[in-house]
């Protein structure tokens with residue numbers, strides 16, 4: 592298995608994976624409001640695949656976001672999806688560790704996501720780091736998590752999460 596940067600020609604295969612994982616109604620979710628009209632961070636799109644086969648087995652993207660009136664820059668992790676037949680093999684874990692490592696190396700400081708805390712805590716995401724932040728729509732608050740790529744990056748950061756544009 593190999594993690595590779597996402598290329599433009601991967602787009603249709605990634606859309607198919609996301610349809611399988613989240614259904615075609617996924618664009619109605621609160622996190623999609625933060626992505627509307629804004630491309631994902633180009634350097635932080637990754638796919639995981641068997642180099643011997645044409646299919647993509649998993650995809651991870653990050654979106655740029657800002658927090659509060661001071662518009663503190665941050666990343667929104669996701670969507671992440673792994674093909675149903677390839678789940679439980681550690682592909683998502685590998686993609687996330689890889690993506691967070693590249694994000695840190697590029698100088699990003701804060702990552703937020705909406706997802707299952709028992710899964711994302713292994714990477715350092717914590718509910719406690721996002722309690723001063725709000726999202727522009729309903730989410731189950733227990734699933735709204737933060738991660739500091741630089742220790743203390745979320746200290747004193749508060750307010751509404753918004754689109755980066």
Ligand SMILES: CC(C)(COP(=O)(O)OP(=O)(O)OC[C@H]1O[C@@H](n2cnc3c(N)ncnc32)[C@H](O)[C@@H]1OP(=O)(O)O)[C@@H](O)C(=O)NCCC(=O)NCCS
Nearest residue numbers: 612671672673678679680681682683684705706707709710
């Ligand atoms: C969530 C998803 C990306 C995980 O992909 P994956 O490659 O199977 O994940 P990994 O192999 O890295 O991790 C699997 C392990 O995490 C555990 N795990 C998976 N989802 C979990 C969750 N929500 N809560 C707790 N543990 C979870 C599994 O039980 C498994 O544990 P094991 O290694 O002890 O068997 C994949 O199931 C998927 O595409 N789901 C549909 C889309 C989705 O829900 N995306 C995330 C939205 S936040």
